[in-house]
Amino acid sequence: MLRFFKAMGLFLVATIISFALIKNLKLLSPKTVKSFIKVPPVSSAPAGEGVSFEKNQKINEIKNQNELIEQYYVVSRVVDGDTLELASGEKVRYIGVDTPESVHPKKPVQCFGKEAMEFNKNLVLGKKVKLVKDVSETDRYGRLLRYVYLGDGTFVNLLLVKEGYAQAATFPPDVKYSATFVAAAAEAREAERGLWSACR
Numbered sequence: 023m024l025r026f027f028k029a030m031g032l033f034l035v036a037t038i039i040s041f042a043l044i045k046n047l048k049l050l051s052p053k054t055v056k057s058f059i060k061v062p063p064v065s066s067a068p069a070g071e072g073v074s075f076e077k078n079q080k081i082n083e084i085k086n087q088n089e090l091i092e093q094y095y096v097v098s099r100v101v102d103g104d105t106l107e108l109a110s111g112e113k114v115r116y117i118g119v120d121t122p123e124s125v126h127p128k129k130p131v132q133c134f135g136k137e138a139m140e141f142n143k144n145l146v147l148g149k150k151v152k153l154v155k156d157v158s159e160t161d162r163y164g165r166l167l168r169y170v171y172l173g174d175g176t177f178v179n180l181l182l183v184k185e186g187y188a189q190a191a192t193f194p195p196d197v198k199y200s201a202t203f204v205a206a207a208a209e210a211r212e213a214e215r216g217l218w219s220a221c222r
Contacts, residue, residue, distance in 0.1 A: 046065040094150035094173065101125065103138030103187060105165065106146055115165040117156055118203045120191035122217060133221035145178055146170070156196035167196060177198045183207050186216020 100108040103121025107113050121142070124135035153168040163166055168180040180199070183206040184186035190203035211218045 027059055034076065063157045094152050096150055097146045097148060099221050100147050102141040103135065103182065106142070106170070113163075113165040114153060114168050114170065115161055115163075116182070116188075117167050117169055117196045118191060118193075118199055119179050119188040121182060121188040122221070134187070134217035137216070137220075138182070140172075141185070142178075142182065142186045143178070145172070145176075145181070147175070151178070156198050158196050180205070180206060184215075186210040186213075186218050189217075 036051075096109040097106050097110045101107055101113060102124045104116040104119055105113060121138035122132035122135035123129045124131050124139045150173055152171040152173075153166065154171065155168060158167045172178065179188075180202065183203050185189055188207075190200065190207040192200040192204070210216065
């Protein structure tokens with residue numbers, strides 16, 4: 023019985039306190055209530071002007087793609103005038119150019135082949151290069167097809183043609199710079215640079 027009266031007493035005390043709180047809250051001004059309750063600020067920008075989650079995701083994807091494009095790779099070996107090997111073991115064939123053969127298993131060493139290989143070696147061996155794809159990923163031999171750039175921005179494919187170490191070689195669909203290479207080859211031939219002088 024004593025427990026019952028204790029429980030009833032506690033219930034009555036709780037009820038009285040609740041009523042007192044409600045009464046006091048009613049007396050508070052709206053300003054006072056706002057000061058106790060933190061309301062997050064509402065943006066004044068019109069609907070649709072904020073950056074959506076999807077837009078943020080696309081921006082991040084583009085940023086990641088750019089980072090991949092800007093990635094540099096170490097050249098561990100030069101195979102010939104238009105092919106190199108990366109530290110990873112992957113071989114890279116330069117797009118849009120063709121140098122005379124220097125190590126082909128079924129062809130003899132061609133005129134200016136050794137010189138083209140040496141020029142390429144001096145350009146890229148042991149250096150970091152940027153590789154840029156056109157359309158195709160690899161050629162029929164499994165080599166990566168790429169435009170090759172040095173750290174200072176030198177366009178290796180184009181330089182080989184300009185200096186007369188390579189001819190322009192267009193293989194669709196990888197034709198982004200084919201007109202540039204053809205023009206550079208014509209200029210090198212006119213000036214009798216490299217193979218255009220040595221291999222008549």
